[in-house]
Amino acid sequence: MAVPKKKKTEWYRLDNAAMMYSAIQKENYSAIYRFSAVMTELVDPAALQRAIDRTMPRFPGFRVHIKRGFFWYYFEPNDAPGPFVKEDMSNPCQPVRFREDDGWLIRFFYYGHRISLEVFHALADGAGALTLFRTLLAVYLRELGHQIPNTGGVLDVDEPPSREEQEDSYFRYAKSRVRRGMGESKAYQNNGTPEPFYTLNVTMGLVPLDKLREVAKGYGASVTEYLSAVLIESILAKQRREGRRRELPVALAVPINLRPHFPSRTLRNFILTVRPVIDPELGDYTFPEIVSQVHHHMRLHISRQEMQAVITRNVMLQKNKLLQLVPAPVKNLTMAISYKLVGCRPYSTTYTNPGAFKVPPEMEPHIQRMEVILGQSYTPRSNCASISYGNTMEITFAGTVKESDVERDFFRHLVREGIHVKVISNRQGPEPPAR
Amino acid sequence: MSYCVNCGVELDPTASACPLCQTPVVNPRQPVDTELPPPFPSRREEVQPVNKLELALLLSAMLGSVAVVCGVLNLFFLHSSRPWSLYVIGAAVMLWIWLVPPLLFRGMPLWVRLGLDACAVGVYVYLISIDLHGLRWYLGLALPIILTGGAIMVALGLILSRGRSILTSVTLIIGAIGLFVMSVELYVDHWLHQDYVPGWSLVVAAVCVALIIPLVIVRRRPALRDEVRRRFHM
Numbered sequence: 001m002a003v004p005k006k007k008k009t010e011w012y013r014l015d016n017a018a019m020m021y022s023a024i025q026k027e028n029y030s031a032i033y034r035f036s037a038v039m040t041e042l043v044d045p046a047a048l049q050r051a052i053d054r055t056m057p058r059f060p061g062f063r064v065h066i067k068r069g070f071f072w073y074y075f076e077p078n079d080a081p082g083p084f085v086k087e088d089m090s091n092p093c094q095p096v097r098f099r100e101d102d103g104w105l106i107r108f109f110y111y112g113h114r115i116s117l118e119v120f121h122a123l124a125d126g127a128g129a130l131t132l133f134r135t136l137l138a139v140y141l142r143e144l145g146h147q148i149p150n151t152g153g154v155l156d157v158d159e160p161p162s163r164e165e166q167e168d169s170y171f172r173y174a175k176s177r178v179r180r181g182m183g184e185s186k187a188y189q190n191n192g193t194p195e196p197f198y199t200l201n202v203t204m205g206l207v208p209l210d211k212l213r214e215v216a217k218g219y220g221a222s223v224t225e226y227l228s229a230v231l232i233e234s235i236l237a238k239q240r241r242e243g244r245r246r247e248l249p250v251a252l253a254v255p256i257n258l259r260p261h262f263p264s265r266t267l268r269n270f271i272l273t274v275r276p277v278i279d280p281e282l283g284d285y286t287f288p289e290i291v292s293q294v295h296h297h298m299r300l301h302i303s304r305q306e307m308q309a310v311i312t313r314n315v316m317l318q319k320n321k322l323l324q325l326v327p328a329p330v331k332n333l334t335m336a337i338s339y340k341l342v343g344c345r346p347y348s349t350t351y352t353n354p355g356a357f358k359v360p361p362e363m364e365p366h367i368q369r370m371e372v373i374l375g376q377s378y379t380p381r382s383n384c385a386s387i388s389y390g391n392t393m394e395i396t397f398a399g400t401v402k403e404s405d406v407e408r409d410f411f412r413h414l415v416r417e418g419i420h421v422k423v424i425s426n427r428q429g430p431e432p433p434a435r
Numbered sequence: 436m437s438y439c440v441n442c443g444v445e446l447d448p449t450a451s452a453c454p455l456c457q458t459p460v461v462n463p464r465q466p467v468d469t470e471l472p473p474p475f476p477s478r479r480e481e482v483q484p485v486n487k488l489e490l491a492l493l494l495s496a497m498l499g500s501v502a503v504v505c506g507v508l509n510l511f512f513l514h515s516s517r518p519w520s521l522y523v524i525g526a527a528v529m530l531w532i533w534l535v536p537p538l539l540f541r542g543m544p545l546w547v548r549l550g551l552d553a554c555a556v557g558v559y560v561y562l563i564s565i566d567l568h569g570l571r572w573y574l575g576l577a578l579p580i581i582l583t584g585g586a587i588m589v590a591l592g593l594i595l596s597r598g599r600s601i602l603t604s605v606t607l608i609i610g611a612i613g614l615f616v617m618s619v620e621l622y623v624d625h626w627l628h629q630d631y632v633p634g635w636s637l638v639v640a641a642v643c644v645a646l647i648i649p650l651v652i653v654r655r656r657p658a659l660r661d662e663v664r665r666r667f668h669m
Binding site for chain 1: 439442443444445446447450453454455456472474475476477478479480481482484485657661
């Protein structure tokens with residue numbers, strides 16, 4: 001009798017960005033981000049769970065747990081039951097623990113009209129996670145009896161997953177002859193008073209996109225460039241209030257989706273960051289000057305050639321035979337230190353704008369707006385993120401910091417420019433006065 | 436709908452204050468709606484800190500087994516006339532006190548931790564003194580030196596834990612070294628001659644003071660501090 005062949009366990013290597021995110025993982029920090037869809041109807045958790053169960057097999061890259069190898073971490077398919085949808089909480093984006101929650105690196109929550117998806121950044125970037133989320137929302141709406149087609153970025157959950165979606169695209173494009181380094185100087189750290197162990201203060205501003213676009217256009221800039229400039233201006237004002245004798249440059253880490261520049265269908269990480277910067281030591285900048293600086297910096301540095309040189313350098317480090325031989329714990333420690341120096345020190349904060357969330361027209365009436373939250377930063381400061389859906393641009397400040405001065409100046413600037421802003425927050429305000 | 440009078444942003448009907456500037460909402464035409472669900476859940480989920488019990492157990496087992504094996508070897512097989520295993524057992528105990536309590540008791544105050552570390556050194560030297568039949572030098576010389584060193588470390592740790600600049604930290608560390616060296620000579624002199632005649636420690640202390648004075652001046656003069664920062668930048 002023929003002995004049945006033992007099924008080979010599949011495993012995936014981590015991509016270049018994932019290696020960094022899993023190495024810098026520590027007790028009170030984790031690279032988790034959250035996308036939420038605020039639906040027009042109250043969420044039905046049972047239908048959502050059915051939708052998750054139907055959708056997840058189509059996305060094997062998210063159905064994994066992380067394992068520690070001798071030299072590197074790696075992903076293995078997670079056969080544990082779940083992930084299960086849970087009731088939402090006030091302190092989102094909690095740190096991920098590789099051995100807890102059955103090893104799931106992805107979470108689903110519901111609250112009122114809101115469906116939320118939290119993803120560990122080692123699995124995928126915003127574009128990849130949004131593809132999963134879009135498909136999940138389509139399947140959820142189908143569970144509720146709506147007719148939603150597999151068009152407009154919704155993947156067919158009955159189709160087998162494609163290999164291209166699991167590709168490490170950094171490897172494919174690491175072909176530049178030049179390796180461009182990133183050694184940037186220290187930026188203003190924008191730190192505040194830390195909140196107690198795992199408290200994430202979230203403040204969201206809801207802004208009409210058409211008006212925002214019109215104002216940005218008035219400065220000759222895109223919405224991302226304009227919002228980056230407002231953020232830089234707010235942080236510059238904070239630094240000025242601190243009365244430092246020598247002011248440091250204010251720099252943002254703005255992740256750029258590489259897919260439009262390098263054709264790829266990957267759902268894993270495929271991003272790089274640009275660093276628009278204003279140095280107040282050179283003199284005071286007016287707001288139009290800041291917008292102009294940011295605009296030109298972004299246009300100059302978001303070039304295929306320059307980005308390819310950075311990708312090549314990052315991947316070459318990973319391919320270096322000597323570095324490969326270093327055991328994982330030592331590598332992780334080194335990467336954590338280098339992240340502080342290269343990924344944290346040269347930036348005042350992060351601002352990410354995954355852009356417009358597009359869905360098939362049949363889904364549009366069921367979604368009110370989209371929201372995005374970046375998890376806790378390495379230091380007590382707020383990160384900024386924005387996403388638009390329809391005519392609503394949602395801008396979030398989230399961080400483990402008590403003060404709300406940066407977001408206050410940011411939204412006040414928008415109001416001064418004639419943009420209507422509605423603010424919601426999870427900060428616990430004082431009790432309402434008695435009627 | 437209510438707007439913040441300070442920031443000009445529209446507020447959620449359930450908000451009792453502006454989330455940006457904490458200005459309370461006072462709108463007689465539309466009081467705060469306490470019936471509507473707030474935009475975010477109020478249920479807070481606590482994150483359990485990482486459990487370090489496993490690591491603590493592993494370290495305890497490793498150190499414990501080394502100590503037990505050496506103790507058994509010493510008692511029954513190797514040079515059983517002399518308690519040489521006390522050196523190994525003492526080192527294991529010292530390492531255990533240094534490493535394991537900070538893993539088990541999160542948020543242990545720094546002074547307790549440093550105090551325990553100094554006590555561990557005291558215990559180790561005590562075990563050595565047993566082997567060498569030197570309880571007299573232990574009580575008269577080693578213990579005072581260890582306790583003074585521990586006290587200086589605790590004081591230094593408490594001052595530095597409040598986030599001092601590099602210059603202040605270096606100044607304080609040099610000062611602490613000077614103080615410690617002087618106290619060592621005091622105890623040695625007292626032990627040997629029952630008298631304190633400052634000698635070699637004064638040389639070290641003078642060098643420390645000579646280093647501290649320019650550091651204090653540089654620390655207090657912004658122009659000098661800037662110059663030092665420029666010259667020694669890394």
